[in-house]
Structures are given as C-alpha cells and as structure tokens.
Amino acid sequence: MTDIRATATPPFRLSMLVNDRRYRSLTFQVIVFILVMAAAWWLIDNTIRNLALMGKSFDFGFLFQRAGYDISQTPIPYTADDTHLRASVVGLLNTLIVAVLGCIAATVLGVIVGVARLSRNWLFARLMTVFVEIFRNMPLLLWILIVYAVFTEILPPPNAFRGDEASAGMILFDNVALTNRYTALPTLAMTNDPGSLDLGARITFNWATIAFVVVLVGGWIVRRMIRAWAQDVQDRTGDRPVTWWKTLAVMTLPSLFLIWFFGLHLEAPSLQGFNFTGGLNVSNSLVALWLALTLYTAAFIAEIVRAGILAVSRGQSEAAFALGLRPNRTMSLVILPQALRVIIPPLISQYLNLTKNSSLAIAVGYMDLRGTLGGTTLNQTGRELEAIVLMMLTYLVLSLIISAGMNVFNARVKLKER
Amino acid sequence: MKKSVFLGTVTAATLLAGMGMAQEGSTLAQVKERDELNCGVNTGLVGFAAPDASGNWTGFDIAYCRALAAAVLGDPNKIKFVPTTGQTRFTALSSGEVDVLARNSTWTYSRDTDLKLDFVGVNYYDGQGFMVNRDLGVTSAKELDGATICIQTGTTTELNLADYFRANNMAYTPVNIDSNAEGEQQYMAGACDAYTTDASGLAATRAAFADPENHIILPEIISKEPLGPAVRHGDSNWGDIARWTLNALVAAEEYGVTSRNIEELVRSSENPEVQRLLGTTDELGAMIGLDAEWARRAILANGNYGEIFAANIGEQTPIGLARGLNAQWTQGGLLYAPPFR
Helix, strand or coil, X not given: CHHHHHCCCCCCCCCHHHHCHHHHHHHHHHHHHHHHHHHHHHHHHHHHHHHXXXXXXXXXXXXXXXXXXXXXXXXXXXXXXXXXXXXXXXXXXXXXXXXXXXXXXXXXXXXXXXXXXXXXXXXXXXXXXXXXXXXHCCCHHHHHHXXXXXXXXXXXXXXXXXXXXXXXXXXXXXXXXXXXXXXXECXXXXXXXXXXXXXXXXXXXXXXXXXXXXXXXXXXXXXXXXXXXXXXXXXXXXXXXXXXXXXXXXXXXXHHHHHHHHCEEEECCEEECCEEECCEEEEHHHHHHHHHHHHHHHXXXXXXXXHHHHHCCHHHHHHHHXXXXXXXXXXXXXXXXXXXXXXXXXXXXXXXXXXHHHHHHHHHCCCCHHHHHHHHHHHHHCCHHXXXXXXXXXXXXXXXXXXXXXXXXXXXHCCXXX | CHHHHHHHHHHHHHHHHHHHHHCCCCHHHHHHHHCXXXXXXXXXXXCCEEECXXXXXXXXXXXXXXXXXXXXXXXXXXXXXXXXXXXXXXXHHHCCCCCEECCCCECCHHHHHCCCEEECCXXXXXXXXXXXXXXXXXXXXHHCCCEEEEEECCCHHHXXXXXXXXXXXXXXXXXXXXXXXXXXXXXXXXXXXXXXXXHHHHHHXXXXXXXXXXXXXXXXXXXXXXXCCEEECCCHHHHHHHHHXXXXXXXXXXXXXXXXXXXXXXXXXXXXXXXXXXXXXXXXXXHCCCCCCHHHHHHXXXXXXXXXXXXXXXXXXXXXXXXXXXXXXXXXXXECCCCCC
C-alpha cells in the first residue's frame, strides 16, 4: 500500500469509491456487510422488544421442570415425572432411530432400484422407472399419511386375536402379530442374565449386549486380518488360500457360544387385556414413517445410483467382460466402486434430507424431537422461541455430524491422485 | 471520513425503519382499523366450532366470536375464523394472528400466567372423560389398565391422563393425535381402545358418528376443565371488552333478555339492571371504548347464553348436553355474571 502512495496517486475523491476499481469491490462488500448486519440486528432487536412487550423472558429453565406427559415409545426409561430435558432426549433418540433405520433401508432399496432400472429386462427396468417417478413426485407427507392409513384401516385390532374363533391369527409360528396399532414382535430373553452396566441417569446397557458387540467387532477385525494374510500369500505364491470357512467361523462361532452361554431365546408376545404384552410392540407410526421415508428417499437414491453407474465409462465394463468377469462381479468389482465416487456426495444430501424429513413424524403421532420438544413441551410451557431455537440447533448439529461422517467416507472412496 | 458518514446514514435509516415496524397499537384500535375480528377457533368440533354444509362457521364458540364482533364492529359477520389446533392455538394468539381465542381452551394457572394469556371467563364448565366402544365391555375408567388411548397432543387432557393413570397405578399407551378429526378416525378404526378429551367434546364427537348408540362415555370425570375465551396478556381494555361481552350474554339470560324480546325491552323495560345492560340509561359502553348499544348488538347476534347453548349443544341438538353446571346460579348452576353497574 505504501508503494502505491509513493507513486503519486491522485488525491482521494468520494466518487472513486464507485468508479475506481481499486475501491469498488471493497465499497460493495462493506455495503452488503452493513446491510446484512443491520437486518440481523433488526430481527434480534425486534424479537427482544416484542418479548419484552409480552413480558416474556428468554431462558431455558423450563427444561428442568417436570414434563408431566407420557411418551409412547421410550428408548431410555422415561415417566411423566421426568424433566422436559429428558423428554426432549427421548424425542431426539426416536428421531435418530427412524433416521438410522430409514437411511439403511433407503440405501439398500435405492441401490437395488437404481441398478435394476438399468437392467436389460425391459419390463423390470420400466417397473423401476414407475417406482421412481411415483415416489419421487408426490409429497412425502402424503406418503406417510397413506402408509399409516393403510396400516390402521386394513390390519385387525388386537382384540380380533382373542378367543378360540379369533378372526385374526399370529404369523411366523405364533411369534408375530400384525395389528392396526403396532407389530407385536417377540423379545429376546435370557436364562442367565449377566445384569446391566449402569451409566447413570437411569441409562443401562445389558452386559450381554456389550459382549455381543465386542465379539462381533472383534470377529470383523480378525476377518480383516485373515483376508490380509490371504492377500499376502497370494502376492507371494500366486495361490489364494481358501478362507471362507475361517472367516465364517470367526464371525459366527463366538456369537453362537454367547447365545448358548446366556441362554438366549425368543419370548413371543401374548394378548393380555387390551393389548399384546411380553413382546416388543413396534408402533405403526414408526413403521409407517420409516416405510414412507424409505420409499421416498430410495427413489432419489435410485436416480443418484443410476447417474453414478452411467458416469462410469462403457469401456470399463467392456474391459471387465473381456477379462471374463460375470456381470454381477463386473458390477460389484468394477462399476460400483468407481460409481461410488459420483454417488457419495449427493447421497450425503439425501441422508440429511431423510433425517430432517423425519420431523414430519407428528403427522402420525410419532413422538420424535418435533413431537416432544417442539410439540408437547413447547405447548405446555409456552416457550416457543427457546424450544424452536433449541430444535433448530439440534437438527443443525445432527446434520453436521452426519455430513462430517459421510465426508470421511467420501475421502476414502474418492479418486486417489498420486 | 465521508465514507463513514454515508454508512452511518444507511445504518440510521435501517434502524428507524426497524423501530417503525416494531410499533404496535391497542387490539381494539387494530380490530376497528381492520374492520374485521380475527377469532381463533377449533379446526372442527361439531356443536362448538365447525363449518356447516355451505361453509358458514357455526357452534357454541363461534357464537361468542360473533357476539364480540357485533359488539365491537356492529356486525356479527365482520369476522375471520382462524382454525387452530391444540398445538398452534396459543402461539396464534400471542403472535397476534388472532385477536381472541375461543377454542374450548381450559383456563389453568400456568396458561394464565406463564403463557401470558388472559382468560376472560368461563363459557363452559367441563371435565375430562373417556369414550369407549360398547363392545369392549368396559363400564368404568378404572378398568382401562393396559389400554391404548387416543389423546390430542398439547392439551391439558394429556397431563390429566398421565396423572390419573399414575394415581390409580394403571398403565396405558398414548396415541398422540393432532386434531379431533384424526382422533375420531383412529378411534373408529380401533387403533385405540378409548378416546379421551373434555366430556363435551366427546359428546360432540359421538354425535357425528354413524352409530352413536354403540359408544359410551364412561361415568368418571377425571378433571376440572373450565373452558373459556382468552386474549393476550397486557391489553386490559381489550380483555375487558371480551370479558363483559361474555358476561352480557350470561346476564341477558338471567334477566330474561332474548334476541326476540330485546327490541321491546329496550323500549319498555323497567328493570334498571336491564336498562344499563341495554344502554338505555347510563353510558356503560363508553367505559370500555364502545358505544351505548354494544351489549344489545352482542345479544342480538345469536341470542343470550341460554339461546346459544340450546341452539348449538343443548338437549334438542344431536349433541344433547344437559345444562348441568352450566345453568344459571339461580338454577343451581355456576353461571354468575357480575352486576352491570
């Protein structure tokens, strides 16, 4: 800057702010910055002023008051005596449950449909086109309501299962009952219950669950080591040792041992009083929401997958065929790994969409974060601003976590430039 | 230096604009200027607030809104009905979307204080009940242990239900619903064993069924639900208008002023209380910023409290509610309008 001044520039005039290229961009940036700040200031000031006008304060103390209402699906223990904070956490967990289930199912279904749409079987490919266009082009809320209505109107009520001449029967060897309220599933019971790990705040994990997780993760790591060893042998000798029974054994035998050790068995639900008890009742609102989110998002994912596959040059599959690979091996070994690079980034958006779309749960009475914190809690305490701000921040953090995790995955599959 | 002067001007202008927009007048002035009353009502509860076949809103709560519009604006039809759910109603009121909320809302301590509402009185003394299908064989709410119960979310009934089942050491599964229509659909489909809301709401819902005789309302009333219109906290004059419009309807019944004999009474009534109510002596209207005939118009809009009750939810209607607690204090009920003096 000092150099420029040294070369005898003309004296500064106000018009130079607009006419002189050296200042113009700076001028506009400052103006835009000021306007944005003024707008933000106006919004905040207006809010504070109006809150004061209504005599309302802005504080989160309500989160520690007694909630007083019940929630139908509680992943962690919860009663009406707990605080609004705990009710909100229950809602958040319910959101996570449907989001995780939805993301998994939508990915599986989306990949299948996307691949199938490229099938050479004319009828099959057209059917998949119809699937995509139907689910992609109607509002999600309608799908949620339709699926829910189908469940409540078509399936029998629990008392239809009663008596010797019941009009409805349980399926899968009397283990599962499909009713218009919930799907009654058998629960896992243990004869040798090892007790639970107490994490405080009445959150517990059964030691058996922890043992299974440890064994499964350990098995997976050992499986990777076996594969690495097989690869090593193949690289040195050219012969790949047979490993399938070793990996299978590592993955299953410890689990089977644990099942025997803990005496794990299924306990079927039975009809007692008004409802099925003794099993796990998965409410129709969860199933309907999950199914609708899955179908809707799968239609978008199918298109992303199709685009990803079409982005892989035709020469790649021709080369794979020339090497004698079968079509399914070509797809899984050559095309999909390359297509993933194109697929992953838009897939992240779909996961975010699904998670945020799950807030439509209120339409079917599924008590997610929107239903607890943004619904009953907001309504009973009258803390609209606080609840909405808290809810927005929660969804924001949730989305950022998902997108950070997916970006790590993306970095692993993307083209490595060496 | 000049740059900062320019920017300072921009900022100052923005701030001034902001302050101008944040200004607010009194509710009465706003309603008069708009020449329309915004009234928050139920999304649809036959007898209390529901559009009829030709799209006109009718019902018990609607009648109150019309009386208020008539008192303030001189025309019971200068009104916009804003349907609100149990979840949106208080936000609609506190944000100024509606001027008055007449939507079977229970007057509670925390709503009156913490939610910054002002309940202006009680237009229906109610209590929470349960409705079940006759086939279920249940005759008492005490037999509902383990039942699935449909409940409107964001209501006091949600809290009463939790309290009642805990107090009686019973378990239940709540099915949260957003509106009465949805509750009706879920209940009819058998997705819940019992439907719970205010007993008047149950009667109104049942009246809309194809087979009302197959559904019984259980005898237990588990709570006090004084339902009444509410206004925003802080505008006492508007609160007075809303309160005394309701009182005028109640007092009119007590003194035998009906929509039919009101013109005659205006000319000939000897009762000083009636004269003050109808504005023929004293200037009570001026005290709340209205003209002398405000109460006359309010009563003419749909009749007095008794006429409104009989026309919308009384024993001659399909809903068939008895006056019970909602009779005049002279008839053994709780309706007691303070004196017009």
